[in-house]
Amino acid sequence: MGYHLVRALEFLCPVCRMADSSKEKIIKGIEEEFEGRYPIRPIAERDDKIEEDLAKGIQKNLELLHRYSRPDHLSYYEEILTTSIRVNELKLAKEEERKIIGIFCNFVPQELLYACDSIPVRLCAGTYETIHPAEEILPRDICPLIKSSLGAKLLGLGYFELCDLVIIPTTCDGKKKLGEILNNLVPVWMLELPQKKDIGSAEGLWFDEIKTLRERLQQFTGNKITGKRLRDSIELLHKRQEVFYRLHRLRRHNPPPINGRDFLLITQTGFYDDIDRWIEKTEGLCDELKHHLQPATHSSPRLLLTGAPIIWPNYKVLNIVEEAGATIVADELCSGTQFLYEPVEPDEWTDEAMLRAIANRYLLPSTCPCFIESSDRIDRLLSLIEEFNIDGVLYHLLRLCQLYDIELYRIRQVLKDRNIPMITIHTDYSQEDIEQIKTRIEAFLEMLSNR
Amino acid sequence: MEKAKVKRPITLLRHISQITFFIFIVFGALFGLKKQHLSLLPFIEAPKEYGEYKSQLRQEGRNIAIVGPGYPQAFDTFLPIKSCRFLRQTGTFRACFMHFLSECIGWATPLRLVLPHVLLFVILAVPFGRLWCGWVCPLGFIQDTLNTMRKTLGLNPHSLSDRIKKSFRGISYGLFVSIILLSVISAVAAFPWTLRKQVYLSICQMCPSRFIFPYLGGWPIVHSFIPFGYGVFTTLSTIFTIFLGMSFFIKRTWCRICPSGLLLSVFNRGGLLNKEKDILKCTRCGICLAVCPLQNENVYLEKSHIKKNRMMELKRDRNIDHKACIHCFRCIDFCPEEGCLKVKFLHIKIFSSRPH
Ligand code: SF4
Ligand code: SF4
Ligand code: SF4
Numbered sequence: 001m002g003y004h005l006v007r008a009l010e011f012l013c014p015v016c017r018m019a020d021s022s023k024e025k026i027i028k029g030i031e032e033e034f035e036g037r038y039p040i041r042p043i044a045e046r047d048d049k050i051e052e053d054l055a056k057g058i059q060k061n062l063e064l065l066h067r068y069s070r071p072d073h074l075s076y077y078e079e080i081l082t083t084s085i086r087v088n089e090l091k092l093a094k095e096e097e098r099k100i101i102g103i104f105c106n107f108v109p110q111e112l113l114y115a116c117d118s119i120p121v122r123l124c125a126g127t128y129e130t131i132h133p134a135e136e137i138l139p140r141d142i143c144p145l146i147k148s149s150l151g152a153k154l155l156g157l158g159y160f161e162l163c164d165l166v167i168i169p170t171t172c173d174g175k176k177k178l179g180e181i182l183n184n185l186v187p188v189w190m191l192e193l194p195q196k197k198d199i200g201s202a203e204g205l206w207f208d209e210i211k212t213l214r215e216r217l218q219q220f221t222g223n224k225i226t227g228k229r230l231r232d233s234i235e236l237l238h239k240r241q242e243v244f245y246r247l248h249r250l251r252r253h254n255p256p257p258i259n260g261r262d263f264l265l266i267t268q269t270g271f272y273d274d275i276d277r278w279i280e281k282t283e284g285l286c287d288e289l290k291h292h293l294q295p296a297t298h299s300s301p302r303l304l305l306t307g308a309p310i311i312w313p314n315y316k317v318l319n320i321v322e323e324a325g326a327t328i329v330a331d332e333l334c335s336g337t338q339f340l341y342e343p344v345e346p347d348e349w350t351d352e353a354m355l356r357a358i359a360n361r362y363l364l365p366s367t368c369p370c371f372i373e374s375s376d377r378i379d380r381l382l383s384l385i386e387e388f389n390i391d392g393v394l395y396h397l398l399r400l401c402q403l404y405d406i407e408l409y410r411i412r413q414v415l416k417d418r419n420i421p422m423i424t425i426h427t428d429y430s431q432e433d434i435e436q437i438k439t440r441i442e443a444f445l446e447m448l449s450n451r
Numbered sequence: 452m453e454k455a456k457v458k459r460p461i462t463l464l465r466h467i468s469q470i471t472f473f474i475f476i477v478f479g480a481l482f483g484l485k486k487q488h489l490s491l492l493p494f495i496e497a498p499k500e501y502g503e504y505k506s507q508l509r510q511e512g513r514n515i516a517i518v519g520p521g522y523p524q525a526f527d528t529f530l531p532i533k534s535c536r537f538l539r540q541t542g543t544f545r546a547c548f549m550h551f552l553s554e555c556i557g558w559a560t561p562l563r564l565v566l567p568h569v570l571l572f573v574i575l576a577v578p579f580g581r582l583w584c585g586w587v588c589p590l591g592f593i594q595d596t597l598n599t600m601r602k603t604l605g606l607n608p609h610s611l612s613d614r615i616k617k618s619f620r621g622i623s624y625g626l627f628v629s630i631i632l633l634s635v636i637s638a639v640a641a642f643p644w645t646l647r648k649q650v651y652l653s654i655c656q657m658c659p660s661r662f663i664f665p666y667l668g669g670w671p672i673v674h675s676f677i678p679f680g681y682g683v684f685t686t687l688s689t690i691f692t693i694f695l696g697m698s699f700f701i702k703r704t705w706c707r708i709c710p711s712g713l714l715l716s717v718f719n720r721g722g723l724l725n726k727e728k729d730i731l732k733c734t735r736c737g738i739c740l741a742v743c744p745l746q747n748e749n750v751y752l753e754k755s756h757i758k759k760n761r762m763m764e765l766k767r768d769r770n771i772d773h774k775a776c777i778h779c780f781r782c783i784d785f786c787p788e789e790g791c792l793k794v795k796f797l798h799i800k801i802f803s804s805r806p807h
Binding site: 245 | 605608730731733734737738741742752
């Protein structure tokens with residue numbers, strides 16, 4: 001009764017209505033993105049050799065990591081990433097009619113996915129072995145991440161195979177076109193991302209897109225996203241962000257209690273793992289690390305990692321750098337810090353405010369180069385450099401990822417002005433150029449220590 | 452291990468302050484704060500010489516006791532906020548500063564009586580600017596309470612589009628100027644007395660407080676629509692009260708046009724209390740803008756392409772004060788970046804944003 005009275009008042013109030021007329025856009029019809037009239041028939045055989053190679057690569061990474069004395073808690077993350085525990089769990093969840101939803105990039109609001117009782121899994125892949133099968137369909141001259149991800153689906157590997165749905169934001173060209181191809185294998189929704197990242201688009205196009213996504217998710221999963229559920233999931237993810245932030249800050253210490261590879265390992269376990277367990281374990285890890293902080297030394301150079309995503313098990317460059325004696329103490333990777341760094345802080349717990357906060361969080365603070373401007377990314381780098389006492393910057397570039405490549409010049413200039421050394425590594429997922437990279441990195445570290 | 456921490460300490464403090472001041476300002480008399488008990492307090496007395504206005508009333512043969520020193524409020528002080536004069540039975544302060552201005556102009560009160568009050572106003576306003584609005588003003592508190600009620604009901608908030616926001620600001624200037632003009636008219640003998648009488652103390656006649664505080668203070672007043680002038684003002688006051696009621700949906704709607712607030716806002720940029728943003732640390736997440744009750748773009752846009760020309764400056768800490776800012780510090784309370792937004796008093800950092 002009271003509610004309806006107030007609704008009526010709201011309706012009668014001219015200013016309220018004028019104020020809202022601009023943003024009250026009709027939610028677009030819920031329809032499939034792709035017509036699919038000319039389907040692709042993918043051919044890929046499951047190949048045991050590929051899986052063997054994959055396992056070998058992973059084993060090699062672990063061996064390198066195990067050379068160091070590491071916190072006990074890390075074994076949990078390794079287990080999730082290397083064994084099929086989580087895959088089996090997800091299979092069970094699927095039997096309980098929960099939907100598994102695969103996502104790409106950092107723009108799909110996980111709050112909404114958790115609120116409709118589905119389980120998000122981030123699918124961006126870092127496996128070299130799956131690239132080859134994908135090249136049957138995709139051109140060779142395309143970024144390895146796209147090829148690797150498609151290949152994983154073609155081969156029916158792990159998490160990909162479990163997904164009932166994949167949501168892809170229209171970030172770079174590769175992601176944009178990946179959807180249509182993937183749609184032949186699994187239902188795909190595209191999330192239209194504005195190219196201009198400002199408050200206007202966040203309140204207009206993007207906000208509508210998020211609203212539409214909510215409607216679609218409700219229909220798809222059959223679970224209504226009520227205010228309470230949304231609030232619960234926001235609070236859950238906020239907790240994850242808080243724990244993550246704690247871990248992130250611990251790396252300010254000199255020497256950092258954890259190296260860059262382990263840190264990425266932890267973050268990327270968060271791509272797949274059960275969120276409650278991840279929070280609990282990471283909390284434990286933070287406590288452990290806090291107790292083992294060592295007194296300050298000045299031995300190893302502190303590096304900041306930026307550029308194209310590095311995803312498990314493609315830790316090639318990291319292995320080389322950290323084996324050579326440097327430590328990565330901070331990163332600006334979308335597959336690393338940026339994945340969990342920003343919180344959702346709604347002004348109040350009403351529907352609109354929560355959705356707005358979610359929309360803002362996924363769009364506005366993003367440092368992804370797919371937007372027209374790179375100032376935010378540069379600001380972020382500079383503030384990380386200051387906060388983490390960085391000695392040098394490692395700019396990782398995936399071959400054929402143009403966006404990061406184009407921003408390189410500007411960033412190099414900015415860093416040069418501030419007298420911060422930077423090394424650029426142009427590479428892909430293959431192992432062929434290891435020696436070459438090693439020589440360059442060793443020279444770079446040498447230069448750092450002579451400064 | 453970690454002790455339970457308050458999530459939004461500043462906002463909590465602010466609410467406590469608002470409630471305390473509301474009770475103090477509106478119901479002070481209930482705690483024995485009557486003028487007769489406190490007559491010895493060395494407060495600046497309100498002017499008691501009414502100049503020409505008084506003799507006009509005398510000529511009409513009217514009783515002037517009502518405008519005489521018969522105010523029962525404890526302090527003859529005019530706060531820079533809406534502490535209404537119609538709180539006769541229970542209030543603590545004489546009236547708001549706008550009332551004082553309008554009254555003094557209308558009476559052509561000698562400057563020597565006006566100056567102490569202006570001085571007091573400046574002393575109160577320069578250090579804090581519109582902090583008075585966010586932390587003290589009872590009318591502001593009423594609007595916040597209305598908004599809290601909406602929140603509790605789970606209704607969606609509304610926000611004003613830029614266009615409407617601008618026109619509200621326009622109204623506020625217009626209102627202020629017309630109040631001063633009307634006060635001048637009421638003071639100038641060349642105008643006919645009927646007109647002067649009707650526009651006398653126009654601020655009070657159109658203030659939304661007129662529909663609230665008299666009833667809270669137990670001294671209801673008559674809303675008169677006759678003659679014409681009174682009718683216009685009463686209509687305006689009704690409209691403004693509706694604006695005030697609209698802060699149920701749109702935060703602090705009345706504050707966007709309040710003349711007292713406008714007067715205080717002069718001291719927002721030039722005052723001693725400032726807010727600064729470290730633009731390198733800001734991730735442009737937009738939280739500060741989303742939580743600001745007055746939708747101040749400044750706090751967000753200071754790092755945005757809209758102000759691109761300013762980006763060329765090399766200064767890292769940018770002043771983000773804005774005319775409309777009521778210093779509620781919600782932006783600082785919510786900003787997740789450590790040390791990104793700072794509050795400074797006399798350029799000394801008081802507190803800054805921190806992660807939660
Ligand atoms: S602007 Fe609002 S808070 Fe400030 S004096 Fe006016 S009514 Fe009070
Ligand atoms: S809340 Fe803080 S980090 Fe976010 S945009 Fe505002 S000032 Fe920047
Ligand atoms: S800018 Fe900040 S302090 Fe000022 S009104 Fe907005 S939220 Fe409050």
